[in-house]
Amino acid sequence: MNPNAEDRTQQFLEHLDDGHMVEADDWMPDAYRAELVRLIRLHAVSEIMGTLPEKEWVPRAPTLYRKLALMAKVQDEAGHGQLLIRVAEDLMAPRGQNREHIMEDLFAGRQKFHNVFHLPVPTWADAGLIGWLVDGAAIITQGMLLGGSYAPYTRALRRIVEEEAFHIQHGESICMALAEGTAGQRAMFQDALTRWWPALMTFFGPPEDGTARSAAPGAAHTSHQAANLRFRIRTKSNEELRQRYLSKYVPRIRSLGFVIPDPTLKQDPTTKVWTYQPPDWEQWRAIITNHGPRSAARVNLRHTSYAEGQWVRDVMSATRKAV
Numbered sequence: 102m103n104p105n106a107e108d109r110t111q112q113f114l115e116h117l118d119d120g121h122m123v124e125a126d127d128w129m130p131d132a133y134r135a136e137l138v139r140l141i142r143l144h145a146v147s148e149i150m151g152t153l154p155e156k157e158w159v160p161r162a163p164t165l166y167r168k169l170a171l172m173a174k175v176q177d178e179a180g181h182g183q184l185l186i187r188v189a190e191d192l193m194a195p196r197g198q199n200r201e202h203i204m205e206d207l208f209a210g211r212q213k214f215h216n217v218f219h220l221p222v223p224t225w226a227d228a229g230l231i232g233w234l235v236d237g238a239a240i241i242t243q244g245m246l247l248g249g250s251y252a253p254y255t256r257a258l259r260r261i262v263e264e265e266a267f268h269i270q271h272g273e274s275i276c277m278a279l280a281e282g283t284a285g286q287r288a289m290f291q292d293a294l295t296r297w298w299p300a301l302m303t304f305f306g307p308p309e310d311g312t313a314r315s316a317a318p319g320a321a322h323t324s325h326q327a328a329n330l331r332f333r334i335r336t337k338s339n340e341e342l343r344q345r346y347l348s349k350y351v352p353r354i355r356s357l358g359f360v361i362p363d364p365t366l367k368q369d370p371t372t373k374v375w376t377y378q379p380p381d382w383e384q385w386r387a388i389i390t391n392h393g394p395r396s397a398a399r400v401n402l403r404h405t406s407y408a409e410g411q412w413v414r415d416v417m418s419a420t421r422k423a424v
């Protein structure tokens with residue numbers, strides 16, 4: 102980095118420390134832009150791929166009311182992906198990249214998406230659990246990101262978080278109906294919880310690496326988490342979010358009489374810190390690099406849909422050129 106760029110980056114960091122926001126056409130260090138692109142692309146593609154597990158239950162929803170609500174949720178998630186891809190595109194434009202690059206990277210296995218969307222959803226309880234406990238985790242992350250420094254992302258998040266609150270209510274309503282239902286329905290929810298718990302524990306990512314936190318953003322040894330904290334793209338560590346999630350949901354799940362499959366899970370009554378069985382981070386890495394049970398099928402389905410929609414994109418771009 103030349104001395105001028107170093108000074109400018111220092112001024113930028115001071116600007117962030119004073120609580121200022123950054124707009125798309127403001128100057129920003131390359132490392133800041135790169136972290137934003139990485140995060141927002143991951144978020145956008147996760148929203149899009151997140152439509153696929155639940156869409157499997159739209160034709161099989163048990164009532165018309167549930168079907169309508171689930172369809173609305175799936176539609177919302179696609180809309181979230183659309184909003185976020187626009188935010189990412191603005192940041193990628195100086196490098197001549199757009200949404201086509203994001204989708205090509207997804208199909209080629211270069212673009213990750215969230216671990217929970219690589220998993221199967223064999224029962225109706227899975228659909229309810231995703232709404233209640235997966236969207237519940239997502240809103241904890243997204244609520245934290247609302248305090249971030251990049252204004253276009255926070256504006257998109259404001260709308261997304263509003264809609265996520267509806268998804269959680271719908272998912273919770275499905276889970277409560279199962280919890281108050283027959284022994285078979287309760288067993289179905291318990292089975293889903295047992296299968297999903299390890300994925301929920303990895304939802305927020307590995308704990309903070311304390312040694313990297315003070316490193317300069319952009320340095321080769323800086324973790325993305327540490328750089329994002331320094332750039333105020335995020336305001337809490339993965340572990341802080343996981344602790345918040347456990348405090349919110351463990352008492353509620355247990356109050357319904359369900360068993361969380363971790364006998365070591367407990368909260369220190371004084372410090373309020375949860376201890377838990379450390380998740381299998383190697384398995385998590387394998388899943389997010391497209392080695393999960395439904396990774397290939399979902400990426401292929403998205404690829405097929407994308408190819409089938411090519412004529413729409415062709416018509417739209419021809420219309421734009423003609424105007």
Ligand SMILES: [Fe+2]
Nearest residue numbers: 148177178181
């Ligand atoms: Fe969403």
Ligand SMILES: [Fe+2]
Nearest residue numbers: 178236265268
């Ligand atoms: Fe959602």
